[in-house]
Amino acid sequence: MTQVQPLRIEEDILNLAEIRSKDEHTTKTAAIKQFLYSGAEEYLLKLCSKGRISIGKAAEILHKSIFDLQESAKNKGIQLGITAKEYNESKKFARDLI
Amino acid sequence: MISDATALICLSKINNLDILKRVYSVVIIPPAVKNEVLLEEKEGYSSIKNAIESGWINVIEPKEIIALGLGAGENQAISLAKERKDKIILDDALAVKAANAFDIPIVRTTTVIFTALNKKIINKKQALSLLNRLIENGYYISTKDYAVLVSKLG
Numbered sequence: 001m002t003q004v005q006p007l008r009i010e011e012d013i014l015n016l017a018e019i020r021s022k023d024e025h026t027t028k029t030a031a032i033k034q035f036l037y038s039g040a041e042e043y044l045l046k047l048c049s050k051g052r053i054s055i056g057k058a059a060e061i062l063h064k065s066i067f068d069l070q071e072s073a074k075n076k077g078i079q080l081g082i083t084a085k086e087y088n089e090s091k092k093f094a095r096d097l098i
Numbered sequence: 099m100i101s102d103a104t105a106l107i108c109l110s111k112i113n114n115l116d117i118l119k120r121v122y123s124v125v126i127i128p129p130a131v132k133n134e135v136l137l138e139e140k141e142g143y144s145s146i147k148n149a150i151e152s153g154w155i156n157v158i159e160p161k162e163i164i165a166l167g168l169g170a171g172e173n174q175a176i177s178l179a180k181e182r183k184d185k186i187i188l189d190d191a192l193a194v195k196a197a198n199a200f201d202i203p204i205v206r207t208t209t210v211i212f213t214a215l216n217k218k219i220i221n222k223k224q225a226l227s228l229l230n231r232l233i234e235n236g237y238y239i240s241t242k243d244y245a246v247l248v249s250k251l252g
Binding site for chain 1: 102103104107108134135137140141167168169170171172173190191192193194195235236238
């Protein structure tokens with residue numbers, strides 16, 4: 001579902017959207033939506049890395065697969081997965097095993 | 099052993115899904131996890147499909163799904179683990195917290211590797227190779243923790 005949202009956008013960003021639309025043979029509106037989507041994805045991945053949202057939920061919000069989201073996180077250098085504290089517990093378990 | 103999508107995705111990406119079979123014999127997943135991992139255009143599609151068809155990855159629907167505010171696969175996997183009083187392979191930080199709230203025993207993908215090592219299914223060199231390939235494919239381990247693990251495997 002989509003909704004109309006009035007928004008004031010800086011002229012420089014609009015110019016950038018114009019350039020992107022020409023580069024990618026799309027509309028300026030589509031380019032702006034891409035900018036917005038990209039920012040939303042990065043924000044959700046950061047929430048995932050902080051343990052505030054799960055990767056499965058983030059994938060649902062973005063209509064993306066977990067595969068693709070893991071790939072995006074890797075490309076953006078965002079660390080997903082367990083926290084340091086949780087990893088230490090795992091590490092202790094690993095130590096006990098070795 | 100129950101699994102959510104991450105372990106299956108990470109292990110199938112490095113062509114080592116069968117380590118789960120060798121360690122646990124059978125892995126149970128709920129339908130939502132099946133939907134998340136069985137994507138024709140993605141790596142590991144054939145190995146996951148074969149595993150489901152041959153039955154060592156068994157798809158079972160939870161009788162009741164607890165709404166935990168997670169993704170559908172995570173919700174169903176944790177619900178199934180609670181219902182069957184089974185362990186679960188989870189790597190997602192928030193899903194781990196949710197499972198902890200129900201006192202569900204948690205195993206991580208890296209722990210699967212060390213369990214395989216402990217059971218002498220793989221040797222230290224193979225364990226290190228698997229660990230490295232997981233990291234190369236986006237599985238996160240901090241540099242410091244990685245160093246500790248590597249020193250143990252060296």
